[in-house]
Amino acid sequence: MVPMTSDHMGALNEKLGVQLLEISAERMVGTMPVEGNTQPYGLLHGGASVALAETLGSTGAMVHAEQYGKIPVGVDINATHHRSATSGTVTGTATAIHLGRTSAAYEVVITDERGKRLCTSRITCALIDPR
Template sequence: MKKLKQVPLEQINLMGKNTMMEHLDMKCVELGEDYLVATMPVDHRTHQPMGLLHGGASAALIESIGSMGSTLLIDLSKEVPVGIEINANHIGGVTDGSVKAIGKIVHAGSRTHIWQVDIFDEANGRLICTGRLTVMIVPRS
């Protein structure tokens, strides 16, 4: 299995500048050889109307952590990662605080990557959502 390039977390977090990742305050907080860990607050930006973490915010976190990870597996001067399929199973609810997502590369092929991402309530470690992201690696035009 390919290993993720080890770069400073600040460099990874700069990729989210002026994007939804910045708006939702997603931050990469840990980088391993085959995984990334990111956090996201649960507040007015990520709530649905009933005051719970919005499933779309969880899906955005899944897509973001997988895409961040795929950028660390490829040569960005020649290729770009593009999410092509995402699924999310919402297991529990959370109303405030923050969540932690752990994204692990499951498959790192030359044209597709698959990421498994689990999202936990940071306050108690309870699993909130689990999902998968498929990323296509396309030539830079």
């Protein structure tokens, strides 16, 4: 497991308030507050959900890629927004779909505090040689 520090999280995740709870190549779990991450109607911004999904999937891919001396770069992400949230904290769980030598893919499910699914995302990362 790769130790995660604030240097690894990046400025966007700091602004969004993302916190990582579980870190492994097979499963990543993180949270993000709704407050401060809303669109003009007071709903959780879809882009914030996608940023959380990308953080979880990319970090899982980073943990996986380390064994090959590779780094992950995102090549595809999509998201379906099922319902909205106006308060509280959302939780994202990224589950590995594929962990290969040249790519890694994750399904990310984002839920509210009641466990209701808000968003389903899928991210694919290519694993490339560092420069």
